[in-house]
Structures are given as structure tokens and as C-alpha cells.
Amino acid sequence: ExxxxxxxxxxxxxxxxxxxxxxxxxxxxNAMYWYKQSAKKPLELMFVYNFKEQTENNxxxxxxxxxxxxxxxxxxxxxxxxxxxSALYLCASSQDRVDPGxxxxxxxYFGEGSWLTVV
Amino acid sequence: QKEVEQNxxxxxxxxxxxxxxxxxxxxxxSQSFFWYRQYSGKSPELIxxxxxNGDKEDGRFTAQLNKASQYVSLLIRDSQPSDSATYxxxxxxxxxxxxxxxxxxxxxxxxx
Numbered sequence: 306e307x308x309x310x311x312x313x314x315x316x317x318x319x320x321x322x323x324x325x326x327x328x329x330x331x332x333x334x335n336a337m338y339w340y341k342q343s344a345k346k347p348l349e350l351m352f353v354y355n356f357k358e359q360t361e362n363n364x365x366x367x368x369x370x371x372x373x374x375x376x377x378x379x380x381x382x383x384x385x386x387x388x389x390x391s392a393l394y395l396c397a398s399s400q401d402r403v404d405p406g407x408x409x410x411x412x413x414y415f416g417e418g419s420w421l422t423v424v
Numbered sequence: 425q426k427e428v429e430q431n432x433x434x435x436x437x438x439x440x441x442x443x444x445x446x447x448x449x450x451x452x453x454s455q456s457f458f459w460y461r462q463y464s465g466k467s468p469e470l471i472x473x474x475x476x477n478g479d480k481e482d483g484r485f486t487a488q489l490n491k492a493s494q495y496v497s498l499l500i501r502d503s504q505p506s507d508s509a510t511y512x513x514x515x516x517x518x519x520x521x522x523x524x525x526x527x528x529x530x531x532x533x534x535x536x
Contacts, residue, residue: 347526347527347528347529348468348512350524395468412458413524415468415469416467418467
């Protein structure tokens, strides 16, 4: 079993649909992330949760709604998306550290991603 | 200026040669540095991380960090066709992983 699992791996949805992406981490980490990867663009951080609390929202449109019920699970609820939202959505986790100078343990591990196509 | 810059490539290297991938970053206070490999259609996987100036070796991979020049590189010795992928440089500006900034990646192609 991989450390970070995502479902579904592929999703095609219409612009009026509502769907959700699910992520589960089995690494005992306390931080979870959603990233978006579009063609020929750098990875874009969308949301960060640390101990279930949202700590980052990088100006993501409200049609993307995250949910983190516990430190092991993360969801991304999708509604009324646009074709330009088609991308690879990556979930990740880390054993985050917030103490200054304490860099060990903040490596991000990615899930296999969910390919989203909006038609 | 982009926060983390990489040449997009493609970088073509003959099999068995050394592949050299470079990355520069803008924040002088950056603390930790990561290299990820991403095969086409797959998610990024961590290859190495480095925190201190100098070289860090792991098998065929060597990461090099020069904080004064704000430069980090990845060397791949004895390149294999299976090394063909996009390599992402990531820089952590603080001790929190939420501040990791990714470059856009360098596409590496190993020709037989």
C-alpha cells in the first residue's frame, strides 16, 4: 500500500456536476496538501491543512472546497468547474515542523494524483 | 524573477554520461532544497533533499548546494534511459513545508 492514496485516479465531469476527490495518507503525518499541476506550469499549491486546520488557501476559487476531517484524510469538493480547471490534482502529506530552524521532517510526499477533465 | 528557476529543456544526454540539472532560487533565506523526479503521467517522487552547502551523494545521484550563489544542482552519473523524466527543483523558504516552492521542471532525455 502506498503512503498517500488518491481516488479517483481519473475523473471526467461536466461544468454543472458536483464531485469530490479523496486522499488518504498512511504515513502518520500531520500536514496534508492539495496541489494543481497544469500542462507546462509549475506545481501550484492550493490548500494546506495542519492538524486538521486549514493554514493556507492560495486564492483558490470557491468552486474548489477542501475538507479535512482528520489528519489522515483530505477531500477536495468540486462544483461548477470550468474547462480550464482540467489538470492533475495532487494530494501530498508531510510531517510538518513550524519551529524556526527545524528543517528536518518537512519533506512532501505525493499521492499518484487525480486526472480531472472538465467538459 | 521567478522564485525557483529551472531550464525547461529538453536536456539530451547519452546513456552512460553524467546528466547535470541546475536550479537557482531567489530567496537567500531558503533553508532546504529538494529534487523530485516526475515521469510522464505520474506524480512527483522525492529523489534527494539537501540542507547544507556542499555535496550530498546517494547512489548515482549527487545534489550540490551553494547558498552564496543561490544555486542547487543534481548530477546523475551513468545515466540510464529510465532516468528520462522531468526533474523538479523545490525550495523551502521556511521550516514549514507549506512554504515549499517548486520550479517548473527540466525535462531530461537519455538517448541510448
